[in-house]
Amino acid sequence: MQQRHQILLVEDNEADVVIIRKAIDAAGTNADLHIIHDGKAAMEFFDAIDADPAAPSPNLVLLDMNLPKKNGDDVLRHLRAGTRCRDATVLIVSSSDAPRDQSAVASLGIAGYFKKPSDYTEFMKLGPLVRRLLNTGQRA
Structure with missing residues (x-):
């Protein structure tokens, strides 16, 4: 049996969480979706994975930019500075189309x-x- 992918969604808007879950399920992904609702908790999650070699790390991180406690670019910098998750595929999923956020x-x-x-x-x-x-690891 094929191992299920692990997706981490860092999103504070519950309505967006529901739609994202529906989109992922409708696409037939072989994945478990884990939800974290703020940037600080996401950073703590990555720290916990770094500290525990047996902890599963996400195959894909879906990251909102506008989060409570720590914003998305802070979370991404923290992720990239870690050890076990630093090479995770990250897709920004944000309502912001500000050039500043994208850059x-x-x-x-x-x-x-x-x-x-x-x-x-x-x-x-x-x-x-x-x-x-998830299937190819290619860029969006």
């Missing part, structure tokens, strides 16, 4: 930047993108 993470090795659309059908396009990233 803040571009140099930190992201797989892509998915702008959260207001249209449900457009939002569902995230699912096939996630499946492709």
